[in-house]
Amino acid sequence: MTTEETEWTEPDGEPLAFQCYLGSLEPVWCPGCGDYSVMGAFVEAARHLRIPTHQLALVSGIGCSSRFPFFIKGYGFHGVHGRALPIAQGVKLANPELTVVVPGGDGDGLAIGGGHLPHVARNNPDITYLLFNNSIYGLTKGQTSPTSPHSLATKTSPYGFVGETMNPTFLALAYGATFVARGAAVRREHLADLIRQGIEHPGFAFIEIITSCSSFNTKHISITKVLQRMVELNAPPADDVEAMRLAADPHDIYLGVFRKVLHPTLQDALEKNREASQRSGVLAVNDLLHQFQ
Numbered sequence: 429m430t431t432e433e434t435e436w437t438e439p440d441g442e443p444l445a446f447q448c449y450l451g452s453l454e455p456v457w458c459p460g461c462g463d464y465s466v467m468g469a470f471v472e473a474a475r476h477l478r479i480p481t482h483q484l485a486l487v488s489g490i491g492c493s494s495r496f497p498f499f500i501k502g503y504g505f506h507g508v509h510g511r512a513l514p515i516a517q518g519v520k521l522a523n524p525e526l527t528v529v530v531p532g533g534d535g536d537g538l539a540i541g542g543g544h545l546p547h548v549a550r551n552n553p554d555i556t557y558l559l560f561n562n563s564i565y566g567l568t569k570g571q572t573s574p575t576s577p578h579s580l581a582t583k584t585s586p587y588g589f590v591g592e593t594m595n596p597t598f599l600a601l602a603y604g605a606t607f608v609a610r611g612a613a614v615r616r617e618h619l620a621d622l623i624r625q626g627i628e629h630p631g632f633a634f635i636e637i638i639t640s641c642s643s644f645n646t647k648h649i650s651i652t653k654v655l656q657r658m659v660e661l662n663a664p665p666a667d668d669v670e671a672m673r674l675a676a677d678p679h680d681i682y683l684g685v686f687r688k689v690l691h692p693t694l695q696d697a698l699e700k701n702r703e704a705s706q707r708s709g710v711l712a713v714n715d716l717l718h719q720f721q
Contacts, residue, residue, distance in 0.1 A: 444475040449484075451501045462613030462639030463493055466560060467500070469611075470529070472620035477527075477627060485526045487516040489536040492567045492641075493560035496531035510541025513548045516555050517694070524695055527627060528555040535565045538574040538594050549603035549632055553694040556626045556633040559596050562641040570644030580645070597675040600634040601668060601687060607633035608687040610675070613640065614655060618683065625685065631693050638681065657681045664688050 449471045457463045474484065484502035488494035490509040497504025503526070507515045512530045520528045537545065537559050548557075563580065565571040571584040574594040581588055600608045607629040611619035619637065626633030638654060661684030665671040671686040692700075 444478055446471055446475060449474050449481060449501050451499050453498050455499045456495070457492060458641075458643045460640070460642030461492070462562065462637075462641075463496075463560065465613040465616050466493070466531075466558070466619065466637055466639060467496065469613075469616045469620040470496075470531075470558070470623055471500070472616070473623035473627060476620075476624060479527050479627075483526055485516075485519050485523075485528045487512050487519060487528065487530050489532050489541060490567070491533040491536045491560075491565075493531050493533045493558075493639075494536060510536055510539070510544070512536070513541065513544040513555075513557065516557075517548055517551065517553045520553050520555050521695065521698070524554070528553075529627065530555060530557045532557070532559060533566070533573075534559065534561045534563065534575040534594075534596065535573040538596065538599075542574070545599065546603040549600065549605040549634070551694045552606055552631045552691055554630055554632070556623070556629075557635065558623065558626075559634065559636050560639050561596055561636055562639045562645055564641050564645035566641045566644055570641075582644075595676055596636040597634075597686060598672055600636070601672050601675060605634040605687070606631040606689050606691050607685070608671070609634070609685045610636045610638070610681075610683050612638040612654065612658060612681075612683055614638075615658070615660075615683065618660065622685065625688075629688065631691060638683075654681065658683055660684055661686075 481502045486497035486500055486502055487505045487507060488497050489507055489512040497506055505515060512532050516528050516530045561575050563573055563575045565573050570582055572582045572589050576589045577593050578589050597608060597610045607626055609622045611622045622635055626635050657680055659680045659682050661682055664685045664687060665674055674682045675686055
């Protein structure tokens with residue numbers, strides 16, 4: 429995690445070199461892991477947006493995908509398990525000039541961290557959340573995650589998963605995130621475009637990324653089977669009902685933007701409150717206490 433400024437060697441308007449965003453540490457993911465492709469898609473998006481590395485902040489929790497900030501040049505915060513979203517929200521409020529991106533897995537974001545997603549979605553901070561969904565806990569060597577299917581036998585569910593499988597994109601739509609998309613590690617160019625759109629979106633952008641775990645979940649998410657089920661959306665659905673229907677389709681895996689709407693961001697709302705408080709004048713402490721009598 430380095431924070432030196434980007435060297436602007438390309439002409440104005442031209443994408444920066446891919447190497448501008450690569451940190452000094454080499455990724456340590458397993459051979460065949462989809463996280464490599466996701467990192468490549470992210471760098472493609474960042475370099476086309478020409479984001480200066482000293483204005484890039486990556487905030488993650490715990491898990492394989494949460495190692496992301498170690499390998500990208502920029503500011504990095506490797507937080508505690510499941511708490512990346514509130515940390516990222518605070519980072520953006522403290523320094524609105526930063527481009528804040530949250531990489532995290534399905535276990536980190538939907539299990540221990542699942543309670544934060546609806547509140548960050550309704551607050552609408554200007555941050556981008558990349559949820560890597562491989563339907564397994566990979567870093568702890570193959571346990572059931574919130575997105576594991578019923579048929580998946582793991583070390584914590586040797587006879588199959590008994591709970592309902594969570595659908596991240598459907599949840600983000602239900603929670604009211606202003607930008608909701610789904611991409612796939614095996615379609616890197618398409619994914620890079622979704623990440624670019626998410627970063628450009630003024631508000632909370634949620635992007636589910638279907639990826640694979642080459643070590644512990646090759647049966648449920650095999651590249652061949654997943655590719656056969658993928659369908660790219662030409663445009664966002666006409667309304668939320670259609671968006672949810674496509675997100676929850678039991679057969680096809682629809683990729684693309686499901687929702688893209690504009691609402692005031694958290695920063696906008698807080699600035700409005702600040703201006704209102706200034707117009708009302710300064711209250712003495714006793715005046716405030718009298719409101720509770």
